[in-house]
Every structure is written in C-alpha cells, then in structure tokens.
Amino acid sequence: MSSVEPAATASTALASALADTADAVEVLLDALLRDEPATGELHRPARLLAAMRHGALAGGKRLRPFLVAETAKLFGVPRERALRAGVAVELAHCYSLVHDDLPAMDDDEIRRGRPTVHKAFDDATAILAGDALLTLAFDVIAGPQTHPDGATRADIVLIFARALGLGGMAGGQMLDLAAEGRFDGESRPAALGEADIRRMQAMKTGALLAGSVLIGARLGQADAAQTAALERYGRALGAAFQVADDILDREASPEEMGKATAKDESRGKATLVTALGLAGAKRERDRLSEEAIAALAGFGPEAQMLRAAAEFTARRKS
C-alpha cells in the first residue's frame, strides 16, 4: 500500500474516525430517545418522541460530536464522557435543523434525502420536537455521566448556552433571515457587506462548531492558552465549513447534498460566494482551513485528526 498518497491516508483515517464517532452517537441517541420516562418525567408522548427521533436519528456526519471527542482526547478525557457531551451538542444541532426547516423559517421539505420533520409530521409537532430536543441537549450535558465534577458540568452548560442563544446560533439565524429582507415594515437592507456576512455566519454556524471544541477543552480542563488556541481553531473551522457550504450550494446537485441546492442565489441570500465571487470564496475557504490548522501549532501528533478535519471540511463534497 506504499502507493497510497499521504493525503489519502489521512482522509481514510479521518473517514474511519468520523464513522466510529457517528456510530457511537447513533447508539447513544437511540438509547436517549426511548419511551420509558426518565427520573422526574411523567410520560413520553409517542408522537413527540417519534418526531424527535425523526429529527435526530437521520444520520449525518456527526461532525460536532467528533470535534468534542477529538478535542477532549487531547487531554486524555475518557471517550464515553466526551461522546455524551458530543451527543448533547448533536441534539442541539438537530433542534436547529428542525426549526430552521419550518415553513415560517427556511421552508425546506427535504433534509438528508428524507422529508423534514414538519413534512413527516406537522408544524406544531416540529416546533415541539425542536423545543424538546434542545431541552434534552441541556439534560444530557448537565448529567453526571458527562463529567463527575458538577462545577465543570455547570461551566459546560454556560459555554453551550452562549453558543446557542441570542448572541450565538439563534441570533445568527435571525440575522440570516433579516438579510433576506423577510420582515414587513423593515425595508430590505442593502446587500450585506463582507464583515456582516462573516459575523452572521460566525454566529449561525461557527458558534456551535467552536462551542464543540470549547466543550471538549473544558472537559479536559485545558488551560487558558490551550483554550484560546482551540477557540481560534474552532472559529476558523466553523468559518471554513460555512464557506464550503455556500460553495456547495452553488456547485453541487440536490442529489449529492440530500437537500435542495442553489437556494442562496434564488433567495438573494448574501454569502461569501456573492461577496467574493466563487474563486474568491474558494481562496477564502482554503485560507480559513490553513488558519485553523495553524492554531493547533502548539499541539503535537495527537491533534492530527483535528488538522485533518480542517483540511477535509474545506474540501467536502456534501
């Protein structure tokens, strides 16, 4: 096998590690989303549970749990703790997809090649399923299986909430909708400038990707310098991921993506592709990927998988 290129070897190792995490995440999600009530719960309604399972057990790359697990691994955190925190992050990611797909939001009918939750069920059920997935995410991350030290768990809840809320993911979705000129009585804003696009994307996508890395760092009791370096990695990775997504929206087919594409242009959505052009966006994606890798300079070979994630996230085909 000496003819295999180094890049291909790294790619194969990354694919294999991603698949291992995804399998473990699937098992944990399946076990969490069962009909036996947990302590303190009264009853789990079948329809809501089915909608949550539809929204959470649809496969996917499980990139966020992977980032939690690989970051935690730098510090020797037991894998089952990191996966538990990773599952919480994935639940929050799934909640955001369920709500973003709603007719009142992005109005998407297909996700990962299947009907979105509101199409498979209805809008009310999808709203509640998203709400309950978000709530379950906090339940899972605050639980004793995530970390034996309660103060660490409470810290992680705070990191998580800041990544998800008004000043993070939810705020980013608000800015994204506003940029589409969606709101009556508000004049359509001039096309967003590059700085506004970057901020919106840093909130909408970057905050939870960076949050995944920060949660892994906190699980590992990383020191301030390590945490700062990992945050730089996470934010650059998140930005690279989003530019890559915008490029795919322009270039990939719906079949490759498992969802509608070329939507950004038809909605007049401002992305770095519209701001920088396709070639400029590709250069920016590569620059961000290199920035992410450079942020890991203080870590040794144990960070190789995070470096590979930055490299291949920028080159992903779906």
Add this chain to the structure above:
Amino acid sequence: MSSVEPAATASTALASALADTADAVEVLLDALLRDEPATGELHRPARLLAAMRHGALAGGKRLRPFLVAETAKLFGVPRERALRAGVAVELAHCYSLVHDDLPAMDDDEIRRGRPTVHKAFDDATAILAGDALLTLAFDVIAGPQTHPDGATRADIVLIFARALGLGGMAGGQMLDLAAEGRFDGESRPAALGEADIRRMQAMKTGALLAGSVLIGARLGQADAAQTAALERYGRALGAAFQVADDILDREASPEEMGKATAKDESRGKATLVTALGLAGAKRERDRLSEEAIAALAGFGPEAQMLRAAAEFTARRKS
C-alpha cells in the same frame, strides 16, 4: 382595621409578596435582556432581542419565581440566589407562551392585553425568540450567581430540563394538541378520560410549577422527606391552578383575563370542566388546594405564604 377578615389579611400579604417578587423579577429580566453581549457571545441582534423583551417583559403574576423564592426561603437561601433561579423558570414559562401562541399551535393573538410575539413581529421571529428565551433560561440557572456550588447548579439544570422537555411541559402541550384531534391521518381520539386529562395537565402546567418548588428545595439542600412533601405540594398546586384556569376559561370575560376565553369549548378541548361539570370542577379545585396545603403540614409558619398561594391560586379571578 380589626374588622378585616383573616382571609383578607392573608390575601393582602400574599398580594404584597407576589408584587415584591414580580418587581424584582422585572428588574432582573430587564438587565438580562440588554444589547451588550455576554461573555462568549458575539453580538445580540436587535430584532431578536426586542421580540424576547416583548415576550418576557409583559408583566404577569410571576407565580413561578414566587414559588422558587418562597420554597427556598424555608431553608434560609439568600433571596438573590432564589430570584435568579426564579427568573430562569420565568424565562422558560415565557418561552412556552411565545411558542404556544403561534398560529401552528394555539393561534392566539392577544396575551396579557397585548399582541402576542408573532403578531407584534412575525412567526419566524417568535420561534427564534422562544428558542432564545429557553436557552437563556438554562444560561441563567447554570450561572454561578444562582448557587456557589457547581454540583447543585448541575442538579438544578437536570430538574429544570425534566420539567420542561419530552416528559414534562413540551410533552404536555403535545398531548393537549393531540386531544384536539389536530393531526391529519390520526383519527380524532375519543374524548379524553379524566385520568388522561389529569396527566396531560400535570405535564403541561403542573411540571413547571412543581419544578419551581423542587428547584427552591434543591437550592435549600432540602432532605428527601422535605423534597417529597414539597413535590406533593407543587403537583397539587399545579393541578389546582389548571382546574382554576379551565373554570375561568368558562366563566371569565376576555377583558378580565387579558386573553381570549371560552376557547376550550369551541375547540372541543377536554378539561376537567367538561369531564366533571362546572360544579364538579370547582369541588376538585378546592380539594386540590386543600391537598396542597396538607402537604405542607411538616412546615411551620414560615410556609404560610405557600399555603396562601395554594388557597388563592384556586380562587384567582384572572
């Protein structure tokens, strides 16, 4: 003033204590919902912040923070800690109102005499405002100002999540919508039996009211017997509150309630008023109120305000 009845004195003291808590809650909510980003946040979008303020700063009885504070007071918990936890519970209550009012859910246009969030803004903004209020609730309750001990805070996050999620409030709203026969492809269920109505209400309303009491108990490091007694109090109070609400929906005017009334009957909604008749529902309300008071038998005069809350919750006029 010797002609004032004891009940009227208790009522005045309760009204005054409720007003004190409501004022403190308003101040804390106002301070939390400002445009300066918190640590870890990137930017707070103005439209989303305004919608969150609309949904959270609309006045109201602030019964849940009152229950947290009065329960915590039994154990000598500093008031500022209890109010902080109470504000988190109120944020979660407000999130539930914002989402429940959506056209896809209960479709209400007026709440506390003002347009609901989706009427004042739009559906997408209301969905995001609810999401961000729920996220902020977890942020507030996990923060160091709620309790110095991290493990206590993590425990409280768990109690809170169980009260709010699939097996609590969100699940209760799902059962309530299902009982209205809302879902295509599912035959309209036979009118809910009394046990089903009680379970649905225990989840939809009771779980967060009981959760408020349990959070106060956990803040105060209550022992197992005290916690069990307080949980019985909270669940009976929650049930009494909901029957009283159903009675008011039948008897009060929209002006008195600050929202539409007589909706249950027009929607064919199953409540204890439909199951037991109006007189039977009133007897059940009084019985539950007495059950709540009886659960506090092990506490002394320091629980007088919780007893008064049970008594007057059952007799409330709005």
